[in-house]
Amino acid sequence: xxxxxxxxxxxxxxxxxxxxxxxxxxxxxxxxxxxxxxxxxxxxxxxxxxxxxxxxxxxxxxxxxxxxxxxxxxxxxxxxxxxxxxxxxxxxxxxxxxxxxxxxxxxxxxxxxxxxxxxxxxxxxxxxxxxxxxxxxxxxxxxx
Amino acid sequence: xxxxxxxxxxxxxxxxxxxxxxxxxxxxxxxxxxxxxxxxxxxxxxxxxxxxxxxxxxxxxxxxxxxxxxxxxxxxxxxxxxxxxxxxxxxxxxxxxxxxxxxxxxxxxxxxxxxxxxxxxxxxxxxxxxxxxxxxxxxxxxxx
Numbered sequence: 445x446x447x448x449x450x451x452x453x454x455x456x457x458x459x460x461x462x463x464x465x466x467x468x469x470x471x472x473x474x475x476x477x478x479x480x481x482x483x484x485x486x487x488x489x490x491x492x493x494x495x496x497x498x499x500x501x502x503x504x505x506x507x508x509x510x511x512x513x514x515x516x517x518x519x520x521x522x523x524x525x526x527x528x529x530x531x532x533x534x535x536x537x538x539x540x541x542x543x544x545x546x547x548x549x550x551x552x553x554x555x556x557x558x559x560x561x562x563x564x565x566x567x568x569x570x571x572x573x574x575x576x577x578x579x580x581x582x583x584x585x586x587x588x
Numbered sequence: 589x590x591x592x593x594x595x596x597x598x599x600x601x602x603x604x605x606x607x608x609x610x611x612x613x614x615x616x617x618x619x620x621x622x623x624x625x626x627x628x629x630x631x632x633x634x635x636x637x638x639x640x641x642x643x644x645x646x647x648x649x650x651x652x653x654x655x656x657x658x659x660x661x662x663x664x665x666x667x668x669x670x671x672x673x674x675x676x677x678x679x680x681x682x683x684x685x686x687x688x689x690x691x692x693x694x695x696x697x698x699x700x701x702x703x704x705x706x707x708x709x710x711x712x713x714x715x716x717x718x719x720x721x722x723x724x725x726x727x728x729x730x731x732x
Contacts, residue, residue: 445609445612445613465589465726471617573717573720576717581731582609582728583729583731584727584728584729585720585728585729587724
């Protein structure tokens with residue numbers, strides 16, 4: 445049913461709550477988890493403009509920080525028997541999640557209902573709503 | 589994780605696809621399924637107006653037809669070890685699903701991404717989108 449799980453995370457509380465479900469889904473025969481963190485292209489540009497930092501450094505810091513946060517998650521999943529693939533990519537989050545859904549041919553997407561950028565999401569709709577609308581595979585949305 | 593599953597259905601193809609997932613979730617330790625069919629209050633009124641049939645007869649026919657369609661599903665679930673509860677209610681579908689989510693204190697909602705009334709959903713957003721936005725519990729959306 446859920447052989448290969450795509451778990452997009454922005455490390456928010458609800459994304460961590462979704463992580464618990466990813467772990468528990470092992471019992472369904474799930475074998476592999478793709479942990480995906482998308483560095484929001486638009487945020488990088490905005491921050492760079494406002495802080496006059498250069499984009500390359502920002503991206504490198506963001507990516508390093510993501511790698512550090514993902515490492516213990518990956519280890520935890522491997523301990524319970526999952527194969528784990530880590531993807532850190534720079535894009536618009538919902539677009540990248542849909543791309544990875546295709547490329548990795550996953551069986552299900554498990555994610556939190558809301559990301560960190562709550563205000564933007566209230567205005568524009570959450571990433572998870574877009575995923576529910578446009579994904580091809582089943583989507584398990586974990587709520588706050 | 590998913591002790592009690594709420595499975596709202598309008599008997600569309602994608603709702604039947606969601607039914608397969610409900611069955612497969614047994615393996616996670618799920619024990620009970622609430623099968624919910626909501627007779628759309630608004631449709632009953634519209635049809636009654638257009639056909640000059642009386643509302644009571646319409647409702648009774650709709651309910652009977654739903655009961656006939658649910659019976660084999662309930663049996664199938666019981667065969668694989670589920671306890672099953674059937675609810676057929678007249679309301680606005682997304683509102684009733686949220687009410688039942690609360691009343692039955694379910695662990696997860698499993699449903700299809702789109703219902704039968706495709707045109708209305710294209711304009712107004714699908715029932716599943718509203719559920720994803722407003723439910724308190726995890727929602728597993730199965731796509732067409």
